[in-house]
Amino acid sequence: MTHQLTRDQARRLVVRAQLLDADRPGDVVEVAEQLTYVKIDPTATIAPCEHTVLWSRIGWSYEPGQLTKAVEMDRLLFEFDGAFRPISLLPLMQPTMRQWPRRDSTRQWLEANAGFRADVLARLRAEGALLAADIPDTAQVSRPPDGWSGSNQVPIMLDFLMRKGEVAIVGREGRHRRWDLAERVYPQDLPEYPEYEAKELLRLRTLQAAGIAKEGDRWWNAVGKAGDPASVEGSRWRFRVDPEAIAALEEDDGGRVAFLNPYDGMLYDRPRLEEIFEFKYVLEQFKPKPQRRYGFFAHPILMGDRFVGMLDAEVDKDREALRVNAVHEFLPFEAEEAEMVRAEISELGEWLGLTVIEAR
Secondary structure (H helix, E strand, C coil): CCEEECHHHHHHHHHHHCCCCCCCCCCHHHHHHHHCCEECCCCCCCCCHHHHHHHHHHCCCCCHHHHHHHHHHCCCEEEECCEEEEHHHHHHHHHHHHHCCCCHHHHHHHHHCHHHHHHHHHHHHHHCCEEHHHCCCCCCCCCCCCCCCCCCCHHHHHHHHHHCCCEEEEEEECCEEEEEEHHHHCCCCCCCCCHHHHHHHHHHHHHHHHCEEECCCCCCCCCCCCCEEEEECCCCCCEEECHHHHHHHHHCCCCCEEECCCCCHHHCCHHHHHHHHCCCCCCCCCCCHHHCCCCCCCEEEEECCEEEEEEEEEEECCCCEEEEEEEEECCCCCHHHHHHHHHHHHHHHHHHCCEEEECC
């Protein structure tokens, strides 16, 4: 059966799946369970990505300490590959982790550095959780700096061992990660799945988080044949959709205003944004200033199930305020819409503990 969806229905599926509808989630873990990941990024014109992603879902009751507690104390979330993920996802990832790496060059580097690998694991076993800076670089073979990593091979080895499931991030000191043996960080009573079954379950979780995904897309939302086939009016694409999500559309509680961090997972699939939301999103962070239209790190404004503008705002540390440089309206706001955006800006200021000021 192929589900026939209107474009409005397709948008609402995505908004609900991304927890951006009026029915807000209750806590950090609920958000991570549904989204499957919360991206970590230090760019903070307003606040770091992981915190704005959670605030945009939970609202005023979210506090950054809740995320730290869920990761470092309750162990309900874990950090992996630049994101916080729910621990329920770990057993679905472990079969692939055990097969990593598949690239010959990476495998050869690990084999050439067998002694270095043993040194790192031995130091963690003997001393407990450590920063990368606390571990000596005893690499026999070095990888050249690539723009992401420097000449020190310890962060590279730790990252590779994390992907193999041998070490894990136990917490952070500021932006620096603390590492320990995975057996001392991850729960030891997790269920085990064959690799094929784990991949299928991961595809279903990915689809549930996406709401609707392009069938056969290998890069953005790799959902395989999870869910049911669907078509969307006006689109030639073939989609996959979770039938339970379609049924839940009848319980729609309406929409709200949300400001999305430019690295928010909702914005990750640019082709889908343009196809379903008719929103061509370009991050202007890396554009020269004269070429920017909306601002260095402007946050897209979602109203209900449509993108209606861009918020260019930043924390002014000198004035201890949230400075609103501009609210760019794609189409002129009606009075009620303008008030909804102003109210959300006020909420953002209160959450940050800052006065809101407008740039002159």
